Amino acid sequence: MLPNVARRVLLGTTLGAGLAGTLPARAQAPKRVVATFTVLADMAQNVAGEAVLVESLTRPGAEIHDYEPTPLDVVRARAADLVLWNGLGLERWFERFFSRAGATRQAVLTEGITPIGIGEGPYLNQPNPHAWMSPTLALVYVENIRKALAALDPANAATFAANAERYAAQIRAVDARLRETLARVPADRRVLATCEGAFSYLTRDYGLREAYLWPINAEDEGTPRQVRAMIDTVRRARVPAIFCESTVNDRPMRQVAREAGARYGGALYVDSLTAEDGPAPTYLKLLEANAEIILRGLTGAAR
Known part of the structure; x- marks a missing residue:
């Protein structure tokens, strides 16, 4: 590498x-x-x-x-x-x-x-x-x-x-x-709930359903209406864990987790790599880090 x-x-x-x-x-x-x-x-x-x-x-x-x-x-x-x-x-x-x-x-x-x-x-x-x-x-x-x-x-x-x-x-x-990793998420937990709708291509590839607070990073992020809608979605779908992206404020999603009774599963990486000593210093490591974070959040098991 x-x-x-x-x-x-x-x-x-x-x-x-x-x-x-x-x-x-x-x-x-x-x-x-x-x-x-x-x-x-x-x-x-x-x-x-x-x-x-x-x-x-x-x-x-x-x-x-x-x-x-x-x-x-x-x-x-x-x-x-x-x-x-x-x-x-x-x-x-x-x-x-x-x-x-x-x-x-x-x-x-x-x-x-x-x-x-x-x-x-x-x-x-x-x-x-x-x-x-x-x-x-x-x-x-x-x-x-x-x-x-x-x-x-x-x-x-x-x-x-x-x-x-x-x-x-x-x-x-x-x-x-990734296909092997994400296939381990049970059918009733295959909802990826994130801050931004940045995972449409990933969820399509690996058979997950997508939910998000806002569709794309813009000026309206984490509004009361968005938070309430996500709380309802997480409760209705019984989503065990929800996530946010590393480059945006995770406070609204943490509020969703508290009020919906879900775990906050951590930060996912989309719009940026991390520094070399971080979990996603390359594109390939970004993909693998996300898969492990998603698996751990939705199943409680890293491997």
Whole structure:
């Protein structure tokens, strides 16, 4: 497994500074790729390997939906040879940001994915952007990354293809483990109740039912009406444990747990990786950490 994105970027920057003037021109100026958030940066680095420097605009633990780009972000994007973003309305700030960043090449990594529609609220029928939560659809991301990198740096196209094939095999293996893990949740407990409706693709893949406080992270989060509706849902479905995402305030969901008589099962990881010493420092570990947290919450057993 490749090391953490932040460490790779720092290492690449340090080496580039220390060896300037001693390496061939190509080694002095490797292609630079910027992704809008950490999950995409990790995917891209796995495909790029050592041939390209990859970094994330957002730091580990950051909320991506309403991220406020900094002037430094604009500078980094302008200096990049390629910007990778999710699309499907996830980065609502991105169009404004990109107009400031200049004419940098870009790639939308959800191209070719048929999205699930948001089922309620002000974003009704708009795409649910969290397609990376499906390992099957993550393979589409990997292929889109491979194509974008090959177009950017044709000399390394064979390297990108080999890396993408190897990474896709790892994703398929994780998918198989998740399927086995989540199949252990009994039929009467197969409700995944979370703060944001970010798990539509995961629940579809693994035969779970979905419930949430709000459909997508926005300005209206944890309103009294949302809390009351979730309390009713949890009581009616006899949901044993409920969860929230690591990048949002879990207070409303903890209130639901108290009033509905359910356990608070912990934080799940969606919009951001953790730091290297956390439970989800890579995309693959994010998927596995979530599966274990869900299993433990809904059954009371980790393995």
